[in-house]
Amino acid sequence: MAEAKTTTETPLMKQYNAIKAKYPGALLLFRVGDFYETFGQDAIAASKVLDIVLTKRGAGSSSETELAGFPHHSLDTYLPKLVKAGHRVAICDQLEDPRFVKGIVKRGVTELVTPGLSYNDNVLDRKQNNFLASVFSGKEMLGVSFLDVSTGEFYAAQGNESYVLKLIQGFAPSEIIFSKQSRDKLEKLLGDEYNTFALEEWVYGFDYAYEKLINQFKTASLKGFGIDEMGEAIIAAGAILHYLEDTEHRDTSHIAYISRIDEDKYVWLDKFTIRNLEIVYAQHEGGVPLIDILDQTATPMGSRQLRKWMILPLKDKIAIEERLKVVDEFHKDNTLSEKLLEQLRQIADLERLISKVAVNRINPREMLQLKKSLKCIAPIRQQLIQHSSNELKKLADQLHLCEFLTEKIEKELREDVSILSNQGGLIKEGVDAELDELQKIAFSGKDYLLQIQKREVERTGISSLKISYNKVFGYYLEVSNANKDKVPSDWIRKQTLANAERFITEELKVYEEKILHAEEKLVVIEQRIFNALVHHAAEFVPQIQQNARVLAQIDCLLSFSTVAKNNRYVRPDINESLIIDIKSGRHPVIEKQLPVGETYVPNDIFLDSEKQQILIITGPNMAGKSALLRQTALIVLLAQIGCFVPATSASIGIVDKIFTRVGASDNLSRGESTFMVEMTETASILNNLSNRSLILMDEIGRGTSTYDGVSIAWAIVEYLHNHSHKDCKPKTLFATHYHELNQLQEDLVRVKNFNVSVKEVGDKIIFMRKLKEGGSEHSFGIHVAQLAGMPNKVVFRANEILHFLEKDRHKNEKKKVQDIPKPIPQMSLFESDPRLREMEEMLVKIDINTISPVEALLKLNEVLTVLKRK
Numbered sequence: 127m128a129e130a131k132t133t134t135e136t137p138l139m140k141q142y143n144a145i146k147a148k149y150p151g152a153l154l155l156f157r158v159g160d161f162y163e164t165f166g167q168d169a170i171a172a173s174k175v176l177d178i179v180l181t182k183r184g185a186g187s188s189s190e191t192e193l194a195g196f197p198h199h200s201l202d203t204y205l206p207k208l209v210k211a212g213h214r215v216a217i218c219d220q221l222e223d224p225r226f227v228k229g230i231v232k233r234g235v236t237e238l239v240t241p242g243l244s245y246n247d248n249v250l251d252r253k254q255n256n257f258l259a260s261v262f263s264g265k266e267m268l269g270v271s272f273l274d275v276s277t278g279e280f281y282a283a284q285g286n287e288s289y290v291l292k293l294i295q296g297f298a299p300s301e302i303i304f305s306k307q308s309r310d311k312l313e314k315l316l317g318d319e320y321n322t323f324a325l326e327e328w329v330y331g332f333d334y335a336y337e338k339l340i341n342q343f344k345t346a347s348l349k350g351f352g353i354d355e356m357g358e359a360i361i362a363a364g365a366i367l368h369y370l371e372d373t374e375h376r377d378t379s380h381i382a383y384i385s386r387i388d389e390d391k392y393v394w395l396d397k398f399t400i401r402n403l404e405i406v407y408a409q410h411e412g413g414v415p416l417i418d419i420l421d422q423t424a425t426p427m428g429s430r431q432l433r434k435w436m437i438l439p440l441k442d443k444i445a446i447e448e449r450l451k452v453v454d455e456f457h458k459d460n461t462l463s464e465k466l467l468e469q470l471r472q473i474a475d476l477e478r479l480i481s482k483v484a485v486n487r488i489n490p491r492e493m494l495q496l497k498k499s500l501k502c503i504a505p506i507r508q509q510l511i512q513h514s515s516n517e518l519k520k521l522a523d524q525l526h527l528c529e530f531l532t533e534k535i536e537k538e539l540r541e542d543v544s545i546l547s548n549q550g551g552l553i554k555e556g557v558d559a560e561l562d563e564l565q566k567i568a569f570s571g572k573d574y575l576l577q578i579q580k581r582e583v584e585r586t587g588i589s590s591l592k593i594s595y596n597k598v599f600g601y602y603l604e605v606s607n608a609n610k611d612k613v614p615s616d617w618i619r620k621q622t623l624a625n626a627e628r629f630i631t632e633e634l635k636v637y638e639e640k641i642l643h644a645e646e647k648l649v650v651i652e653q654r655i656f657n658a659l660v661h662h663a664a665e666f667v668p669q670i671q672q673n674a675r676v677l678a679q680i681d682c683l684l685s686f687s688t689v690a691k692n693n694r695y696v697r698p699d700i701n702e703s704l705i706i707d708i709k710s711g712r713h714p715v716i717e718k719q720l721p722v723g724e725t726y727v728p729n730d731i732f733l734d735s736e737k738q739q740i741l742i743i744t745g746p747n748m749a750g751k752s753a754l755l756r757q758t759a760l761i762v763l764l765a766q767i768g769c770f771v772p773a774t775s776a777s778i779g780i781v782d783k784i785f786t787r788v789g790a791s792d793n794l795s796r797g798e799s800t801f802m803v804e805m806t807e808t809a810s811i812l813n814n815l816s817n818r819s820l821i822l823m824d825e826i827g828r829g830t831s832t833y834d835g836v837s838i839a840w841a842i843v844e845y846l847h848n849h850s851h852k853d854c855k856p857k858t859l860f861a862t863h864y865h866e867l868n869q870l871q872e873d874l875v876r877v878k879n880f881n882v883s884v885k886e887v888g889d890k891i892i893f894m895r896k897l898k899e900g901g902s903e904h905s906f907g908i909h910v911a912q913l914a915g916m917p918n919k920v921v922f923r924a925n926e927i928l929h930f931l932e933k934d935r936h937k938n939e940k941k942k943v944q945d946i947p948k949p950i951p952q953m954s955l956f957e958s959d960p961r962l963r964e965m966e967e968m969l970v971k972i973d974i975n976t977i978s979p980v981e982a983l984l985k986l987n988e989v990l991t992v993l994k995r996k
């Protein structure tokens with residue numbers, strides 16, 4: 127079989143197969159002339175994803191194969207679709223100009239685009255990083271590294287499984303790589319929501335990784351990055367550099383340093399908390415995450431920075447205050463904020479533009495964007511530097527004007543350039559003498575052609591005579607058949623068409639050569655100058671990356687001040703006490719979503735480690751318990767990322783861990799019951815407590831029988847109160863429907879009962895949403911069921927059972943199910959009273975369409991008479 131195949135295999139397919147074999151698992155886009163072609167299984171997949179026609183190549187022969195292709199200029203449209211569909215795509219280009227090659231052109235893969243590695247603007251989301259993650263599973267802990275190749279950001283961290291998982295959840299990588307050996311373990315750990323790829327085992331070796339990293343950063347060790355002692359993190363990061371090479375990403379000078387994610391620097395948000403508090407993404411479709419409220423940034427860098435700040439809130443008072451001070455300055459000075467914003471709005475994605483410079487993928491139009499963006503830096507710097515605040519001056523000092531570069535781009539690049547660098551019209555006059563000369567020839571040559579045309583029209587009397595151009599004959603004169611006899615003898619016939627003839631002349635040939643030669647040379651010189659410009663810009667990569675970072679910070683802090691102004695947030699007081707004291711706090715997301723006319727009811731929360739460590743919050747369903755819990759955590763989180771908070775005042779003793787056990791998050795797909803998940807999450811909280819922790823527990827234990835639930839909840843509160851470390855008094859908000867827990871206050875000194883109040887008016891309840899001291903008795907669950915549209919029969923019966931169960935409750939006697947009164951069979955309304963049956967008979971006989979008003983009145987009178995009868 128193989129024999130037969132080789133004999134019929136064309137040289138092109140031979141080349142294709144050889145390249146394809148080098149990139150297993152990748153879909154190969156094979157450039158043939160003006161098309162990217164796919165063959166075999168790739169063609170089947172591509173035609174499905176891209177909705178392009180699937181045909182056959184070599185039909186009937188032994189080398190018959192499926193074929194699907196698209197024009198090369200559509201790559202930017204089709205590539206993102208393939209990548210988003212989860213494909214790894216190898217782009218195989220022609221490495222030589224086919225015009226100058228005899229036989230088959232040399233081809234090779236110039237890039238392997240994977241979900242986690244892309245520079246393509248259509249694959250990337252401007253507001254989000256596109257991280258590739260690498261995980262190494264060591265003996266004692268995991269190492270993890272994140273790289274966004276489009277911005278050059280590179281991070282490394284290590285820790286236990288739950289820490290690494292939490293980071294992965296926060297960074298939300300588009301692709302995760304690991305070694306083949308650890309595949310089973312890590313796939314189990316990560317679940318099935320990520321694109322993953324396994325590399326050979328040897329790639330995940332310490333020496334290899336260390337070498338790769340120091341080569342990349344051109345340093346002798348990794349000490350300067352603070353990761354020298356982090357073996358697992360180093361291995362994970364080194365594997366990322368290997369993967370870059372594997373995927374033909376060889377220009378990587380913009381990846382100039384690696385940042386250590388220091389577990390001690392940031393608030394511990396367990397992975398459930400990031401999800402439960404809906405910090406950067408909503409849990410349910412249509413939900414609004416906190417970031418949507420906070421993101422008023424003007425640049426893509428700002429938006430991406432905000433996301434990182436939100437998943438990594440700070441623990442260091444000085445660092446938090448530094449941010450708060452800047453927000454405060456912006457908040458106070460409207461003119462300053464407006465001027466800064468005006469400039470920021472004109473800044474493009476500097477971070478990604480400069481990466482494109484580093485990897486030589488920037489196009490002329492993007493180069494102009496780079497220049498325009500850099501020009502906004504001077505006015506921003508000016509605004510900040512002249513301000514009295516030291517914090518603003520500090521930011522200004524970190525900005526580089528890059529004047530030399532902007533001037534050079536301004537001097538050399540025309541303002542009306544296209545995206546392509548090989549179309550001419552790129553470089554301004556005065557940059558290169560030879561180029562200017564060639565421009566003149568090309569331009570005046572065309573002018574001269576018009577003169578020839580005019581002269582020949584006069585000479586021959588053929589008024590419709592035109593000089594045109596095509597690739598085969600070059601410039602020619604076209605004469606319609608009607609004028610054929612007027613053609614002079616010195617013209618040379620080149621082509622006969624149905625209704626016209628085409629001629630050339632000696633003079634035309636001479637000029638053609640001059641013009642074409644000039645145009646060809648012109649493009650070459652322009653490309654050379656443009657490449658030199660890109661090369662020159664590449665020297666500014668570190669400065670521009672720094673600018674992008676500083677601008678991102680300014681943008682985020684400005685966004686915080688805008689949000690504060692628009693929503694009446696206040697500056698929190700950050701301190702090292704163990705007290706959280708929030709006055710009139712609000713939920714930042716719910717308050718924005720209330721129907722018109724409704725206002726959010728603010729509430730105070732006080733927690734400390736002396737008198738009020740644990741609040742047991744009871745109250746009816748729908749009263750606002752969960753909202754209160756979440757708003758407390760969100761206010762702390764906002765304060766610790768340096769943002770103002772929705773309250774009238776907030777004094778926040780720094781929190782080092784936020785834990786939440788909120789709402790039902792089932793994991794049935796992984797074979798765990800809702801209750802099992804609830805208990806696992808709670809166990810993880812209890813095993814990781816600290817004195818500065820803030821814990822939210824919402825209805826712990828509700829997933830099991832009441833007695834089991836109450837007992838578990840009870841034991842948890844005791845554990846939190848009487849922790850074996852006497853200094854560990856984690857502040858806790860505990861919302862529950864188990865009113866039994868209100869008894870805990872009597873024995874545990876730092877437990878306080880609160881309830882979210884409601885008012886009973888007649889048989890209705892009104893939600894007051896106010897937190898008050900003291901426990902509450904009722905849940906009003908049946909009332910809420912009625913509001914939800916439960917059939918009346920069920921509501922009625924539930925009330926009957928409730929009354930039975932609640933009767934004599936204080937006597938504490940156990941009620942038996944068989945004692946519940948049986949439902950009284952209800953007769954239909956009409957069956958219950960003979961008068962009603964009579965009325966029914968009278969009414970059904972009425973023909974509404976024919977009865978007159980007077981007859982209707984009389985009928986009504988008859989009905990009333992029956993009704994009044996005793």
Ligand SMILES: Nc1ncnc2c1ncn2[C@@H]1O[C@H](COP(=O)(O)OP(=O)(O)OP(=O)(O)O)[C@@H](O)[C@H]1O
Pocket residue numbers: 716725726727728745746747748749750751752753754895
């Ligand atoms: N302080 C408030 N001001 C205005 N509306 C509020 C307030 N708190 C909550 N709400 C509204 O009430 C709804 C229910 O609140 P929440 O989910 O917190 O109740 P709950 O007491 O936890 O109920 P359940 O016990 O049934 O879970 C929220 O979705 C919100 O729209």
